[in-house]
Amino acid sequence: MTIRCSDLVKTYEGGKAGWPALRGVSFEIKAGEFVAVTGHSGCGKSTLLNIIGLLDDPSGGQYEFNGRDVLSMSDQERSSARLGEIGFVFQAFHLLNRLSSIENVCLPMMYAGADAREMKARAASLLHKVGLKGKERKTPLELSGGERQRVAIARALANSPKIILADEPTGNLDSVSSREIVDMLFGLNAEGITIIMVTHDKEIAARARRNIRLRDGRLEQ
Amino acid sequence: MRALLNAVKTGFSEIWGHKTRSVLSFLAIAVGSVVFIDAFSAIFATYNRLQQQKAVSGMARLKLTQNSGLAYASTEDYTPPPPIQYEDVVNLREKMPELYMISPEVRTWHNVFEYGGRRMVTSLTGVTPEWIKRDYIYMLRGRFLDWHDVDNKLRVCVLMRKSALPPINGFYKSRMRQWNYTANFDTMVDHNDLLGKTVIIDGFTFTVIGILEELPYSKRPSTILGSNQDYKVLAPVTTLSHYGFVRPNQSLEVNIDTGNERTFEESIRRLKNFLKIRFGYEESGDEEYFIIENQLDLIKERIGDSIKASLVTISLGMLAFIAGGIGIMNVTLATVFARTKEIGIRRAIGASRGDIMLQFIVEAVMLGLIGGVLGSAIGYLWGVPVKVMVGMDASHIKPWMPLVSVFIAVMTAFVFAIYPAWVAAGLKPADALRAE
Numbered sequence: 078m079t080i081r082c083s084d085l086v087k088t089y090e091g092g093k094a095g096w097p098a099l100r101g102v103s104f105e106i107k108a109g110e111f112v113a114v115t116g117h118s119g120c121g122k123s124t125l126l127n128i129i130g131l132l133d134d135p136s137g138g139q140y141e142f143n144g145r146d147v148l149s150m151s152d153q154e155r156s157s158a159r160l161g162e163i164g165f166v167f168q169a170f171h172l173l174n175r176l177s178s179i180e181n182v183c184l185p186m187m188y189a190g191a192d193a194r195e196m197k198a199r200a201a202s203l204l205h206k207v208g209l210k211g212k213e214r215k216t217p218l219e220l221s222g223g224e225r226q227r228v229a230i231a232r233a234l235a236n237s238p239k240i241i242l243a244d245e246p247t248g249n250l251d252s253v254s255s256r257e258i259v260d261m262l263f264g265l266n267a268e269g270i271t272i273i274m275v276t277h278d279k280e281i282a283a284r285a286r287r288n289i290r291l292r293d294g295r296l297e298q
Numbered sequence: 299m300r301a302l303l304n305a306v307k308t309g310f311s312e313i314w315g316h317k318t319r320s321v322l323s324f325l326a327i328a329v330g331s332v333v334f335i336d337a338f339s340a341i342f343a344t345y346n347r348l349q350q351q352k353a354v355s356g357m358a359r360l361k362l363t364q365n366s367g368l369a370y371a372s373t374e375d376y377t378p379p380p381p382i383q384y385e386d387v388v389n390l391r392e393k394m395p396e397l398y399m400i401s402p403e404v405r406t407w408h409n410v411f412e413y414g415g416r417r418m419v420t421s422l423t424g425v426t427p428e429w430i431k432r433d434y435i436y437m438l439r440g441r442f443l444d445w446h447d448v449d450n451k452l453r454v455c456v457l458m459r460k461s462a463l464p465p466i467n468g469f470y471k472s473r474m475r476q477w478n479y480t481a482n483f484d485t486m487v488d489h490n491d492l493l494g495k496t497v498i499i500d501g502f503t504f505t506v507i508g509i510l511e512e513l514p515y516s517k518r519p520s521t522i523l524g525s526n527q528d529y530k531v532l533a534p535v536t537t538l539s540h541y542g543f544v545r546p547n548q549s550l551e552v553n554i555d556t557g558n559e560r561t562f563e564e565s566i567r568r569l570k571n572f573l574k575i576r577f578g579y580e581e582s583g584d585e586e587y588f589i590i591e592n593q594l595d596l597i598k599e600r601i602g603d604s605i606k607a608s609l610v611t612i613s614l615g616m617l618a619f620i621a622g623g624i625g626i627m628n629v630t631l632a633t634v635f636a637r638t639k640e641i642g643i644r645r646a647i648g649a650s651r652g653d654i655m656l657q658f659i660v661e662a663v664m665l666g667l668i669g670g671v672l673g674s675a676i677g678y679l680w681g682v683p684v685k686v687m688v689g690m691d692a693s694h695i696k697p698w699m700p701l702v703s704v705f706i707a708v709m710t711a712f713v714f715a716i717y718p719a720w721v722a723a724g725l726k727p728a729d730a731l732r733a734e
């Protein structure tokens with residue numbers, strides 16, 4: 078599981094001309110790493126993470142995801158990579174509020190075509206793992222921010238991803254919940270999952286083995 | 299398969315979760331269904347009536363009449379065209395046995411009918427047993443004229459018993475009373491059972507051997523040619539000439555059904571040939587003594603007209619569906635915009651474009667399906683019980699009509715959901731996620 082970027086450029090249509098969000102970013106991330114992406118607001122962290130997570134296309138440069146050239150991947154291939162190899166955790170949780178927490182966790186398995194019974198069992202055990210036993214039937218609106226982010230982590234783990242991309246996962250949480258979530262991510266990293274996490278928190282960044290610092294769309298060495 | 303099942307499940311929860319929106323889309327498509335079923339049953343009724351009319355009237359019809367409008371250079375040149383007489387009809391029957399019907403007819407007016415000491419005006423029509431082969435929309439009591447009656451010029455007759463008039467307006471009713479000089483005769487036949495009785499017509503005694511009762515208007519299959527000849531008394535054509543009811547030079551009219559559309563032209567050619575040999579042509583002009591009215595063309599034209607009318611009706615039904623489809627498209631498009639964020643989330647966790655497309659199409663198809671079933675049910679209720687209660691004729695709804703209607707509703711929903719679903723699938727995951 079390696080991620081290899083070289084000269085990544087991202088210019089948003091309708092964005093400021095001559096001010097690309099990313100301008101020539103190159104790095105490599107190996108399997109099992111824990112990488113914290115830092116930088117001030119608007120420097121292009123989310124943009125970079127979206128590109129790494131195959132949610133968006135770079136405007137220029139090369140990107141190799143696990144040995145495959147992303148630019149030549151079809152939508153179907155990208156979707157199945159997101160489905161089976163990548164897990165996302167977002168600042169705003171991005172859960173479906175109409176569904177219960179267990180249904181939210183089931184969703185990726187559903188798209189993977191899992192058997193309904195196995196799906197339920199695995200979702201339940203994942204919720205148990207993130208400490209939400211007994212809250213399977215609650216909808217996100219009935220959960221606290223910290224609990225919602227745990228559901229999101231359980232969902233990210235549903236199809237046993239090799240990498241988890243977390244965009245400011247603690248941005249909306251109090252310090253106690255933040256700590257628990259970050260601990261959880263470090264725990265997952267210990268289990269062998271590559272983690273790339275965007276954060277503003279210096280302490281958290283310091284705990285990460287590796288930091289990628291962005292400034293105005295460039296790497297800060 | 300599993301993806302489809304999941305899409306159906308999601309669709310159900312979406313439809314259930316947005317009841318107002320769903321009900322409105324059901325209604326849009328249901329209205330289409332109702333109109334369609336109504337239109338379809340109307341067309342089916344038209345088709346049935348046409349088939350019935352064809353069976354009653356036949357198709358390959360023609361009418362042979364004396365040409366009374368011949369033009370002459372001067373009065374001295376005037377020679378009346380020769381009359382068609384019963385012997386000619388017998389002759390034609392021998393020459394062209396393949397014709398299904400050769401029915402001669404001659405009419406006399408203002409005959410005096412006497413029964414039970416009362417006298418009233420009536421009208422005689424001379425016919426042969428072939429008369430009943432076409433446009434026979436009556437019920438017979440007793441028996442009809444047979445060849446024995448005709449050959450022996452027997453004084454027997456069949457009376458026509460009118461059914462009640464259909465509801466018509468007062469003005470028309472008073473007109474009818476004014477012009478119907480045989481009203482007394484009609485009443486007499488209606489109120490007395492004359493079957494087997496002896497009556498006197500213009501001084502001659504006739505035996506009533508049969509009564510032809512008109513079917514009530516609602517049950518009567520109309521004839522395509524719509525010839526409402528208003529028959530009163532039918533008697534053998536030979537009897538009428540033998541007893542001087544008709545002048546010797548009064549021509550018969552001959553209604554013919556060749557019985558075969560494919561050989562129709564050939565039959566006309568042979569008929570013309572027959573007339574030429576029998577009567578020759580008028581020397582001075584190129585006009586002919588007889589008019590052969592090609593009723594097949596007329597019938598075809600009438601049928602064509604009602605098919606055209608049907609197309610108009612069905613296109614109304616289709617328009618209703620298109621309106622419903624646009625409703626569904628609108629709703630689905632609105633759903634796509636309202637659920638952009640959700641689309642982004644689903645895409646992020648691994649849904650492909652196809653999954654998203656499937657989800658929206660399945661949802662719309664479910665709207666169409668439920669709307670179609672609803673509409674078919676309403677259409678049936680409107681077509682049968684409600685129409686009957688309101689006093690209209692029930693629609694002829696066949697079991698397959700609601701099925702077809704549901705199928706079209708589903709197809710409409712499907713077709714009109716393609717564009718919104720394509721829009722939804724085309725959203726970039728990153729952009730969709732950013733939506734509120």
Ligand SMILES: Nc1ncnc2c1ncn2[C@@H]1O[C@H](COP(=O)(O)OP(=O)(O)OP(=O)(O)O)[C@@H](O)[C@H]1O
Pocket residue numbers: 089090091092093097098116117118119120121122123124125
């Ligand atoms: N969809 C977009 N259209 C136009 N410009 C965009 C879009 N998304 C981001 N940008 C611009 O690209 C730059 C980088 O944005 P990005 O969201 O990656 O920053 P960020 O580092 O994640 O900031 P933050 O820490 O506030 O989340 C910003 O200048 C932003 O205005």
Ligand SMILES: [Mg+2]
Pocket residue numbers: 122123124244
């Ligand atoms: Mg950001």
